[in-house]
Amino acid sequence: DESTRKKNIALLFDINKTNYGMENALRQLEQMQLQNGGWSWFSGGPDDRYITQYIVAGFGHLHHLNVLANEEATMEMLSKAIYYLDDRIREDYEKLLKSKSGADKDQLNYTAVHYLYTRSFFPKISLAQENKKIIEYYQSQSRSYWNTQGIYAQGMIALTMYRSGDKKTAEAIIRSLKENAIIDEELGMYWKSNRAGYFWYEAPIEIQALMIEAFHEIMKDSALVENMKLWLLKQKQTNYWKSTKATAEAVYALLLHGNDEFMSEPSITVSLGKTLVDLSDSPTESGTGYFKKSWNASDIISEMGHIKVSSMNSSRSVSWGSVYWQYFEQSDKITNAATSLSIQKKLFLLGNTESGPMMELVTASTELNPGDVITVRIELHTDRNMEYIHLKDMRAAGLEPLNVLSQYKWQDGLGYYEETEDAATNFFIDRLPKGTYIFEYPLRVQLKGDFSNGITTIQCMYAPEFSSHSEGVRVKVK
Known part of the structure; x- marks a missing residue:
C-alpha cells in the first residue's frame, strides 16, 4: 500500500543498505547469466534475447548517468552479454541472406532496432570484424526505412544514428516526431499513436521515456522535454506507474533533464x-x-x-488525485471476467475405483476429508499472441501443494516457470501464442473447515491493464 511504498523509499537514503543492495543484485545477475552470455526470463528457461537486451540497455542508462557500480566486474558481465547479442544479430543476417527475400528491401524489425540502440551505449566494447558489415547493413536499413516504423523504433533509430555520427538522419527523425506530436496545455506533449498493446514494444510509458531521451540528447530543447515530462507524470496519477519496467524507464527519463519546476508545492x-x-x-x-x-x-x-x-497560485506545478469507491467482497463470490483472456478454474477429487483412477468434479455438495488429493485444473484461452504473462492461482488455507519446488517446465510446446508460494501458485509465461492451454497441479487436503479457494488471475506483467480473472470457488472439508 501507499505507506509501505513510502517506507521503501526511505530505505534508498540509507547509503550502506543501497550499496549492499546493488552489490547483491549484481551478484544475482552474474549467477543467472547463462554460458552463452544471455539471460532467461526465469532460471531454468532458455536464453531470452529481449530480456538480455533490456538488461544491457538498463546498464547503458546507468553508464550514461555515470552511476554504474563496480564498473570493472560489471563490464566483464556486460561484454559477455553484448557478444551474445552480436552473435544473434549475425544469425539473423545469415538467415536473411539464405532466405533470398531481398536484403535491399525493408528488413527492419523491433528486435534489430532495439539491438542497435542497446549496442550504442557501449561503443568501446569491440565488435568482431565479421559483425561490422552487419551493423552497417542494419544502420543503412535504418536510414532508408525509418519512416515506415512506429514512433518507438523511430526514437531508437534517431539515438543510434546520432551516436554513430549520422546527425542528419537523427535530426530528420526528430523533426518528423515533433511534427506528429500533440501538445496540450494540461497533458503536455505526447503522440496519439502511443497506445498500449500486448508486446514489449507497445508500452506507452517506456515509449514516452525514450522520446524524452531522444529529444534531450539530439535537440536539447528544454521546453519540449518539460512538456513530455508533464505527460509522463500525468500517467503516474495517484500511486505508481503500472510496472517496475515502466517505472525504471520513467525515472531514467526524468533524471536525464533535471528541473525544479515540478518541485514547487501548489496551493x-x-x-x-x-x-x-x-x-x-x-x-x-x-x-x-x-x-x-x-x-x-x-x-x-x-x-x-x-x-x-x-x-490558488500561478506556478507551473503538477498535481493529481483521484476519487474512488472502495468495498470488500468474499473472493469466492467474485464472478468470471470476460476479456480477450479467459480463465476457468475447476477442482477435481482424485479417487480409485475398480476400473482405475477417477476424477470427480468438486462442487458445493462434494464431501472432502483430510488426506484427500485434489487436482487443480486451469483452462486458459487467449484470442491473440501475448508475451510475459503472470498467472496466479490462489488456494484455500486448508489445502497444501504437493509440488513444493519451483522450476521451469515445458508442456505442449509451452515453456513456463512454476513457483509455489504459501497462499498461491504462480506461472510465469514468456511467450503465449493464441490458443487454449491447460495447467494442472495437485493439492492435499490438510484441515477441516469451510474455506474460500480464491480466484485465478492473469496479467501481462509489463502491461498490467491487460488482465482477467476466474470466478471464486468455495471448499468444504468435513
Whole structure:
C-alpha cells in the first residue's frame, strides 16, 4: 500500500543498505547469466534475447548517468552479454541472406532496432570484424526505412544514428516526431499513436521515456522535454506507474533533464458539490504534499459526484488525485471476467475405483476429508499472441501443494516457470501464442473447515491493464 511504498523509499537514503543492495543484485545477475552470455526470463528457461537486451540497455542508462557500480566486474558481465547479442544479430543476417527475400528491401524489425540502440551505449566494447558489415547493413536499413516504423523504433533509430555520427538522419527523425506530436496545455506533449498493446514494444510509458531521451540528447530543447515530462507524470496519477519496467524507464527519463519546476508545492482547493475539502483537517505530507480524505457510505450524496479542483497560485506545478469507491467482497463470490483472456478454474477429487483412477468434479455438495488429493485444473484461452504473462492461482488455507519446488517446465510446446508460494501458485509465461492451454497441479487436503479457494488471475506483467480473472470457488472439508 501507499505507506509501505513510502517506507521503501526511505530505505534508498540509507547509503550502506543501497550499496549492499546493488552489490547483491549484481551478484544475482552474474549467477543467472547463462554460458552463452544471455539471460532467461526465469532460471531454468532458455536464453531470452529481449530480456538480455533490456538488461544491457538498463546498464547503458546507468553508464550514461555515470552511476554504474563496480564498473570493472560489471563490464566483464556486460561484454559477455553484448557478444551474445552480436552473435544473434549475425544469425539473423545469415538467415536473411539464405532466405533470398531481398536484403535491399525493408528488413527492419523491433528486435534489430532495439539491438542497435542497446549496442550504442557501449561503443568501446569491440565488435568482431565479421559483425561490422552487419551493423552497417542494419544502420543503412535504418536510414532508408525509418519512416515506415512506429514512433518507438523511430526514437531508437534517431539515438543510434546520432551516436554513430549520422546527425542528419537523427535530426530528420526528430523533426518528423515533433511534427506528429500533440501538445496540450494540461497533458503536455505526447503522440496519439502511443497506445498500449500486448508486446514489449507497445508500452506507452517506456515509449514516452525514450522520446524524452531522444529529444534531450539530439535537440536539447528544454521546453519540449518539460512538456513530455508533464505527460509522463500525468500517467503516474495517484500511486505508481503500472510496472517496475515502466517505472525504471520513467525515472531514467526524468533524471536525464533535471528541473525544479515540478518541485514547487501548489496551493489547491477541492470541492465535491457543495462540500469543500478543508485541507487544515487533512494535513499534507512534507515533501510530497500528499493528503487523503475519507467518507463513510452514509455521508455520501449524489451531488458530491460534481468534483472541482482549483489552483490558488500561478506556478507551473503538477498535481493529481483521484476519487474512488472502495468495498470488500468474499473472493469466492467474485464472478468470471470476460476479456480477450479467459480463465476457468475447476477442482477435481482424485479417487480409485475398480476400473482405475477417477476424477470427480468438486462442487458445493462434494464431501472432502483430510488426506484427500485434489487436482487443480486451469483452462486458459487467449484470442491473440501475448508475451510475459503472470498467472496466479490462489488456494484455500486448508489445502497444501504437493509440488513444493519451483522450476521451469515445458508442456505442449509451452515453456513456463512454476513457483509455489504459501497462499498461491504462480506461472510465469514468456511467450503465449493464441490458443487454449491447460495447467494442472495437485493439492492435499490438510484441515477441516469451510474455506474460500480464491480466484485465478492473469496479467501481462509489463502491461498490467491487460488482465482477467476466474470466478471464486468455495471448499468444504468435513
